[in-house]
Amino acid sequence: MKRLIARIWLGLRGSLQWRILWLAHAKFMVGVTGVVRDERGRVLLLRHRLWSPRHPWGLPTGCAVKGERFEETVVREVKEETGLDVRTGALVHLGSGYRLRVEVAYEAEYVGGVLALDPLEILEARWCSPDDLPDGLQELHRRLILDSHSPD
Template identity: 35%
Template sequence: MDSLALFEELRVMAKNGLVDADNPYDRERYERLLELASMGYGEVLERPPAEVHDRLADELGYVTPKTGAKAVVTDDEGRLLVMKRVDDRRWCLPSGYTEPGESPEETAIRETREETGLDVRVADLVGVYYRPPGRYGPHDFVGIAYRCERGGGDLSLSHEGLDLAYRPVEAITDWHADHERVARDALD
């Protein structure tokens, strides 16, 4: 088992247990689980356990996965709009986490504008994708992908990317996370 997945599961059990625990002994046990998860996270992420504990303890309510959205944008030749990311030097679709008060559709539109300079309109749903904690982050993640139609704007690379281009899906061999699967699903 991936250590981040283990620590995330412990953290979720602890946080959700604290929401419902009435017994002081149960509360103490859940606090200890949260402390253990924080210690593990701290070791893996190279952060002081107390800092990790405070950040994890501040989360309110029942713990749920992080959510985000991806936009599949094509040109007239059917090539995908993709960006080579600064952080891992892999190709990705315009995408990002959903902000508070923002729908996933709005996320796809905003992220496309921020990362590519283009305005888009959501045309339809490609799919909903789940990614467990691990290589791409310490949390469960649910990503929602949309086919988007181009509108205005000028193609321009953001600070998050090294390159921005329309490319055929077959020409890309180094995809970020699950973006190849999403791209292929959208083009089928």
């Protein structure tokens, strides 16, 4: 039976194989987060309007757009949410998230721009020392900040 299935599969080729695979497998959203730091080592935290009132604070985060490199997602999301410009660095987290979501996080460096919050998504922005993080910070984001922080 396996040989028959293999012969049929090989006979399908190309786009038909791809469509069958696409239908048969899970579809994932990719959430991308930036651990944005300034020249003093402070991290950019945002109070998100659409997050839980118990944990509204977190890092700049958003979903990757089809075909977008994850590093580009960080740059785009930070710009959309805050008006700030960043340069991405090392990958600091890759894991599974809620349901069919993949979580990706990169270090990022603030390089310029003027703070201009997107009022539909962000209520407040704050530069914080890793030693003085606000209550209500997402636990995963707290770990990302502390795990990627190297004291001087």
